[in-house]
Amino acid sequence: MLQNVIIGQYYPASSPLHRMDSRSKLIAAFFYLFIVFLANNWITYGLLIAFTAVTISASKVPLRYLYKGLKPILILVVFTMLLHIFLTKEGDVLYKAGWFEIYEGGIIQGIFIAMRLLLLVLMTSLLTLTTTPIDITDGLEHLLGPLKKWKLPVHEFALMMSISLRFIPTLLQETEKIMKAQMARGADFTSGPIKERAKAFVPLLVPLFVSSFKRAEELALAMEARGYRGGEGRTRLRALQWHSRDTFALVLLISLTLSLFLLRS
Amino acid sequence: MENIISVKDVTFFYPGEETATLKNVSLDVYKGEWLSIVGHNGSGKSTLAKLLNGLLLPNEGTVHVSEFVTARQDDIWEIRRQVGMVFQNPDNQFVGTSVQDDIAFGLENFGVPREEMIKRINESVERVGMQAFLNQEPHQLSGGQKQRVAIAGILAQKPSVIVLDEATSMLDPIGRIEVMETVRELNQKEGITVISITHDLEEALSADRVVVMKMGEKAAAGKPETIFQQRELLKSAGLDLPFSLKLSEALRQEGVELDKGYLTQEELVDALWKLA
DSSP: GGOOOSSTTTTOOOOHHHHSSSHHHHHHHHHHHHHHOOOOOOOOOOOOOHHHHHHHHHOOOOOOHHHHHHHHHHHHHHHHHHHHHOOOOOOOEEEEEETEEHHHHHHHHHHHHHHHHHHHHHHHHHHHHSOOHHHHHHHHHHHHHGGGTTTTOOHHHHHHHHHHHHHHHHHHHHHHHHHHHHHHHOOOSSSOHHHHHHHHHHHHHHHHHHHHHHHHHHHHHHHTTTTTOTTOOOOOOOOOOOOOHHHHHHHHHHHHHHHHHHHHO | OOOEEEEEEEEOEEEEEEEEEEEEEEEEEETTTTEEEEEEETSSSSHHHHHHSSEEEESSSEEEEETTTTTTTTTHHHHHHHHHEEOOSSSGGGOEEEEHHHHHHHHHTTOOHHHHHHHHHHHHHTTTOOGGGGOOGGGGGGGHHHHHHHHHHHHHHSSSEEEEESSTHHHHTHHHHHHHHHHHHHHHHHHOOEEEEEHHHHHHTTTEEEEEEEEEEEEEEEEEHHHHHHHHHHHHHOOOOOOOHHHHHHHHHOOOSSSSSSSHHHHHHHHHHHHH
């Protein structure tokens, strides 16, 4: 069962969005986080929704995958929407029952805020849905590269990320093995009160920790034996390639920003 | 014969330990040979292996790899490029997220340009018969396949020596055969020197030369045929005799007239069916 685990929520497909350079996707997603806040009327929100819809259709990610990513934050969206509806006191009163009043401004504000949250989460999950974790790591390493000047360990951070990604399936396999070994000796991970179940995980976690430390030590030795001496003077096999579609995407995003500036009230 | 590695009067202490793990060990490794270093747990054989590529540095004595010295900081990277090492646990030496990333790891460290890297990766996976697995992830491979990837990673660095540090001890019999066949071919066809550290005497049978380690000292060195006749020595070094040798011995005790202990199954069978 662990043979086919997909790390993160990457959805494998071949779409223009999948083929984009991870750097341009990272830049675009980051940029989008800011321009979402520019929208403040129906036209600008409409524009953002249209842009997001086009991006989603270009990604070829099925909507149910996107919905799965949205589910955990839906409660938050509804909650903030209700909060705005009840607490904003602007415009005409639409409904009144004793002390309880709902204003037109409240409804509008509630919808806008909910939209904003949804758009943000949609776009950022599109990034992780169309980019493998290792590509995101590579992209981050490139983009943050200039920070090395200020002694920020960018290369070390990226290597750490990629090694953790590589060891996730290995550790999952090991967890399964230890679990089976403990179950064979009568451990019970699935029933009983929560406190008991939490306790049952101790004999699972201890051996897992011990072996992880052992692995780390051996891996470090193996890396040294293969000539690893930090990021200095290293070349790389994984090459990121900036295509015209990446430039195009960023230009599109900039024109979206300009339109937002022009159309916002 | 030309030396590729020479270990001279090496003594080594692990920090904080009273007794030396290696005591005054000297050893020459000849170019192109297959040398087996055998010994029981704690005999110092793995420590010796780690001294060969400068992962550990001797407290006394020197280790030369052709004209380079492990104690010299400027030489260490060239030594690690030349002396590749395959470790015991197949999982804990797989650094990359896929086969080609892992083979590339060593090349990236040595600053090999990307085009050259791709060429060398393709060439070395072919030499270990893993060309169909280039994009596979480590958890999809068997232990033997992972060890072959480790060997490919070393081959890509154009090494002159491969050190197998108990590289087959965690593998199933099929994986063990895969790895040994791969290494044997590299040794015979391409003249790469192989140093195999093992406690499995069966594995040492096919070596050109065997060194027996005992309590941090070199107890004996020589051709397998001569070493394996010294039963007392092997027993005192805590090693288990190869099966065919044990069987010939047991047969002799039962009164079967064999003139010596036979090393391989084939020799023993030949001797047995010739009996009157």
